[in-house]
Every structure is written in C-alpha cells, then in structure tokens.
Amino acid sequence: MSRTLVFLCLGLWCLVGVETDYVKPAEAMEGDSVTLHTGVTQIHSDDLVLWTFGPNDTHIAKINRGHGEIVHDKADGRFRDRLQLDNQTGSLTITNTSTRHSGPYKVDIITGNKVSVKTFSVTVYASLSIPVITSYSPSNPSSSETPSSSRCVLLCSVMNVTHVTLSWYRETSLLSSISIPELNTTISLHLEVEYEDNNTYSCVLNNPISHQARHLNISDFCHATACVNYAHGFIEDVIRLVISVLVGVATVAVLIYDIRSRRV
Known part of the structure; x- marks a missing residue:
C-alpha cells in the first residue's frame, strides 16, 4: 500500500509545485562516512521522504512518519548495513563508503501539495598507495657522454589506480606529470638525472582530496x-x-x- 502511495505521489508532480535544488558535490575517501543533508529542520508526520540512487533512481530509503521508517537495499547489496536516516531532518548518511557508492543521489520531500527535490553527486576515491621507485643506468650511453656526466633513470610506478595524477618534483618544482581519469590501471613515470645531482626529488600520487609521496636523494638510488x-x-x-x-x-x-x- 505504501509503495502505491509513493508512486501515486510521484505521478502527481505535474499537478503540484516542484522545487529542485542541486547541491555541491561531495567527495570522500574509502572508509569515510558521507552525509547528504536535506536542508530541512523538521520532518512532519504527513511528510514523505524518498531517497534514490543512480541513473535509474533506484529506491534505497524512505521516511513516512505515518507508516514508520523503512530502509530498502535494492541497489545490488552495496548499501547493506551502511545507511542511516535522521528521523527529524530526513538526511541520509552512508557509512564505511567504497568506490561503489560513487554516483548521483536524489531526495524527494513531499509535503502536502509541494514537492522539494535535491540532487547530490558523490565521489568516493580509493585509498592511495605509496609510489614505488626503481632505478637503472642507460645500457648504451652516447659517445658524447663522459663518465662524470653519466645519467641514471628513475622510474616511479603505482598499480591499480583511478582518478589520480602521478608527478615528479625537484624540491617544489613540478618536472612532469601524468593523469589517469577513469581506467583502473598501472602507470609509470620516468625521470632522468645525473649521478652527482644533490637535489631532493619526490614522486607524488594524488587525487582531489588526498596524496602520497616518496622522497629520495639521488645517491640512495643511483649509485656511483x-x-x-x-x-x-x-x-x-x-x-x-x-x-x-x-x-x-x-x-x-x-x-x-x-x-x-x-x-x-
């Protein structure tokens, strides 16, 4: 009966006032909690709060104070035991997040003949590993090189990453970088230096909210x-x-x- 009421209310949108609000995107690291606020201070007994997820608006939670609180988990189990609803405001909290919780969320608050809609965009980033650095010497140095100007090649690598940028720095100066937008893949970035270089170098892996860095001295990796x-x-x-x-x-x-x- 309650499901019929939900669909009936949604089907009457064309007959009532609808207010749509787009909220600033939310970002989090894996394992963090994300709270999506409705902006309402008090849910009334005759209000209906409906939360959906994904491009298909999969129903994941609702509050109907007249019929109690019901939390669904129809999104292939990814929200099981991870959703919390605030009874007073209707705000939704996703706990112990993973990258599978990234995507669009929407809340419909139906109050009498008024429908308030808020949409959210959540991005959960995977935990970053510390970059791995290896070194090797060019096997065939050019004839113009002398022993004192021999060079060493540093290779910085990370595995299974998404939405990250890998960069080489000398002190605070950016030397080179490469970005991976979508694919879960392994990336490497090389840097050629002189053996007698006394500068400090760093290989940095970062996403929009976190970073990991490996600092090194040339003498530690490129031996004389x-x-x-x-x-x-x-x-x-x-x-x-x-x-x-x-x-x-x-x-x-x-x-x-x-x-x-x-x-x-």
Whole structure:
C-alpha cells in the first residue's frame, strides 16, 4: 500500500509545485562516512521522504512518519548495513563508503501539495598507495657522454589506480606529470638525472582530496658504482686501442727489418 502511495505521489508532480535544488558535490575517501543533508529542520508526520540512487533512481530509503521508517537495499547489496536516516531532518548518511557508492543521489520531500527535490553527486576515491621507485643506468650511453656526466633513470610506478595524477618534483618544482581519469590501471613515470645531482626529488600520487609521496636523494638510488663501471670500461677500451697500435707498429718494424736484412 505504501509503495502505491509513493508512486501515486510521484505521478502527481505535474499537478503540484516542484522545487529542485542541486547541491555541491561531495567527495570522500574509502572508509569515510558521507552525509547528504536535506536542508530541512523538521520532518512532519504527513511528510514523505524518498531517497534514490543512480541513473535509474533506484529506491534505497524512505521516511513516512505515518507508516514508520523503512530502509530498502535494492541497489545490488552495496548499501547493506551502511545507511542511516535522521528521523527529524530526513538526511541520509552512508557509512564505511567504497568506490561503489560513487554516483548521483536524489531526495524527494513531499509535503502536502509541494514537492522539494535535491540532487547530490558523490565521489568516493580509493585509498592511495605509496609510489614505488626503481632505478637503472642507460645500457648504451652516447659517445658524447663522459663518465662524470653519466645519467641514471628513475622510474616511479603505482598499480591499480583511478582518478589520480602521478608527478615528479625537484624540491617544489613540478618536472612532469601524468593523469589517469577513469581506467583502473598501472602507470609509470620516468625521470632522468645525473649521478652527482644533490637535489631532493619526490614522486607524488594524488587525487582531489588526498596524496602520497616518496622522497629520495639521488645517491640512495643511483649509485656511483655504475659510473665507476662505465669509466672502467672506457679505460679498458683505450688500453686495448693503445695495445693494438703498438702491435701494429712493432709488426711494421719487423717487416722493414726483415726486408733490409735480405737485401744485405
């Protein structure tokens, strides 16, 4: 009977006054609680409060003081044991939120021949992990590089993220960044630095309401041994070249001596 009353009241919107209000979007991290306020100070005994969720206006909660308070969970179980209704104001609280609770919400407050409608947009962000940083040395440095200018590549990575931005900073200066709007994916961002760089670098993962950062010194990730190994290899190449030249000169000298000896 109460359901029939709800649909009957909604069907009579064209015959009564309707006031629609769009509320500022609400944002939260996973595990937080979000309260959607009706803006009403007191629900009267003959008022009907109807809460819906999603693009299909799935009925999730209602208050009809004349018939008691009923909380539904028809949205595939995602709201089970997570909804709380304020009996006096009709405000709705979602507790222990997850990303599945992101989306549009609407409350219809029917008072006599007046219908007040408020719409809400809720975004719940997943918890951010601390970025992981790895380093490696370029395998084939260019011929123009000297051992003192060898470079190290830092790679900052995060897994399974959505609605985030990954950035490299030197001190407080932004060097590069990449954003992931929708897809739940893994992203990486590289940075090339010199071994002898004494600046402090940070890899920062953030969304609109939270961030995680990994700070580092170049010496902690880019060890001088790589530079030494490169220098050692360079010296070995020079030694091989010198030996080859000396062997060639000695060979020519022996041939000349042999030819002169035969002539004598």
